[in-house]
Amino acid sequence: MINFNLVLHNMWCKEDFKSIWDKSGSFTKHKHWELQLTRYKPEYIGLSVDTRWRGHDHAGISVELILLGYHFDARLYDSRHWDYTNNCWMTYTEEEKTC
Numbered sequence: 001m002i003n004f005n006l007v008l009h010n011m012w013c014k015e016d017f018k019s020i021w022d023k024s025g026s027f028t029k030h031k032h033w034e035l036q037l038t039r040y041k042p043e044y045i046g047l048s049v050d051t052r053w054r055g056h057d058h059a060g061i062s063v064e065l066i067l068l069g070y071h072f073d074a075r076l077y078d079s080r081h082w083d084y085t086n087n088c089w090m091t092y093t094e095e096e097k098t099c
Contacts, residue, residue: 003052004048008044010044035072043071
């Protein structure tokens with residue numbers, strides 16, 4: 001599993017966040033996708049990649065590209081929370097048991 005994040009940040013730039021566009025949907029009951037374009041001026045250039053499919057809440061693949069303050073983010077993820085005690089997806093009823 002890979003988790004990588006590199007961002008060039010301007011600490012003197014004024015905080016300015018704006019959501020420009022987003023889309024989301026579902027593949028199955030627990031698997032979802034998201035695409036998002038935002039603007040956050042203090043961050044000029046960056047790349048973030050996360051490929052952790054299991055082992056934490058809302059696990060999945062995400063890629064974020066930052067160019068001149070514009071962020072493009074694409075995610076495929078699981079909507080469930082992780083049960084760290086049993087090392088499986090958390091269940092709230094006996095019918096949903098996934099361990």
